[in-house]
């Protein structure tokens with residue numbers, strides 16, 4: 001049995017330790033013309049350098065700032081649902097880094113990666129939300145992509161039932177090596193390694209090393225949306241993707257937006273419908289909060305359908321307002 005599913009026999013100090021981009025989100029609304037005018041990739045994520053980020057920031061309308069980062073959002077959500085969680089990510093010794101650190105700790109997430117004292121500033125993600133609730137992300141990763149192997153604390157990885165890795169951080173060689181080190185430590189300690197895909201891991205130059213890692217048994221659980229799963233597996237539909245990936249990964253979890261979510265584990269497919277919301281305000285963080293709910297329920301030993309449902313409830317909460325950090329009482333909503 002996957003040790004992450006049986007808390008009684010695998011009581012570790014931490015439920016989940018995540019590695020991901022440490023970012024502060026800058027969120028503004030815009031119309032579709034704005035995206036066209038600035039040639040922004042609607043519904044996707046692109047990387048910006050510092051001058052590009054400053055130029056886009058100047059052009060954006062009034063914005064609100066809040067801590068973000070995909071895996072960091074997941075840990076914030078999992079903590080809110082009662083999981084004991086930790087985060088490894090790189091900030092700089094600056095104001096945004098202080099804000100990010102404060103927010104993580106205030107939410108109960110253990111976050112001890114020392115800030116960079118020289119080099120790039122703390123990363124930020126300029127997010128534009130169109131009237132249909134779709135988010136377009138423009139990330140200036142800054143310090144986040146300076147995360148190195150030294151930031152991985154062996155004892156902290158060993159102390160967690162699940163190591164949760166974010167696809168965005170798999171791009172730069174430096175942080176990819178940090179992830180490899182964490183995977184080695186986690187597997188030597190017989191922990192579960194979960195990986196959330198992002199569209200960026202499907203880029204040439206990233207997809208191949210990820211496929212190699214998967215083929216070598218480096219990942220036990222994958223989270224993906226439908227399009228990421230098809231691209232990674234080189235498949236035409238989800239059944240084909242499951243057929244290919246399930247020989248290499250023990251648990252596959254696919255989110256399908258309004259069509260719900262499904263998991264493939266132990267030869268069985270489990271599907272759940274999406275939770276409907278009165279209005280989709282901002283889809284930022286939907287996948288992050290889905291993973292948070294799924295893992296929080298898994299760590300409490302709930303069955304796979306409850307894990308999927310919990311992910312769906314958390315995702316529904318996050319798309320009902322601006323920003324990728326929960327505002328409602330998630331613990332009360334999911335009642336784990």
Ligand SMILES: OC[C@H]1O[C@H](O)[C@H](O)[C@@H]1O
Pocket residue numbers: 021023024025067068069070073125137139168284285286288324
């Ligand atoms: O998944 C959403 C997150 O991705 C980006 O990394 C942003 O920080 C945002 O909060």
